[in-house]
Amino acid sequence: MGKNKMGMVLIIILLVALLVLFAVGFVFLYKAMNKANDGTDNKIVVEQMVSVEDIKTFPLGEPIITNLLEGPDKKEHVIKLSVNLGVNASKDNAKDAEKLLTTLDLQRTVIKDIVIGICWNKTYEELKSTDARSVLKDEILLKLKETFETNLIVDVYIDEILFQ
Known part of the structure; x- marks a missing residue:
């Protein structure tokens, strides 16, 4: 026992x-x-409330012209769009915003490549839908935030968009 x-x-x-x-x-x-x-560095915020006065626009320059994905109509389509970025340049972020704007200026080709890559994966039919513009803007914004690892890019402005 x-x-x-x-x-x-x-x-x-x-x-x-x-x-x-x-x-x-x-x-x-x-x-x-x-x-x-x-960790705040790992978080990507899609929407951020920033006063219009605190947003500094960054123009990409010449319009981007690129092909679209072939859709059900089996026709080739192109898109032409002018893109500007909105950067949060509030007093709290002024230093970081200036640094980011310098980086964006040096990386225009990267930004254009991101926009082209997103557009290449869209069909004419997708981009003609009612909410397509906001979906396109959100996709570009999210990809730019991820690429540049920042939450200071707060909006994407499309001031010209044409399809053919």
Whole structure:
């Protein structure tokens, strides 16, 4: 009987120790996941309320002309659009905004490539729908925020858009 009791006590102690180790590991994993998800650098905000007076526009320059994806009509279509970016240049962000505007100026080709890449994946029919313009703007905005790792780009302005 003594050996059986000792064996049961040993098994209970081992199970309790494993349970405690599992709980501690779970707590560390939970904290690590929350810390990774809590970093402001990793968050991309799609919409941000910024006063119009605090937005500085960044024009891309010449209109972008590119092909569209072939749609059900089996015809080739092109799009011509002029794009400007809205950057949050409020007092709190003035320094970072100036730095971003300099970066954007140096990376115009990258920005145009992003816009062209998004347009290439759209059909004429998609872009003629009622909410297509806002969907296109949101896609461009999200991709630019991800590419430049910033929340200071707050809007995309399309001041000219033509389809053929």
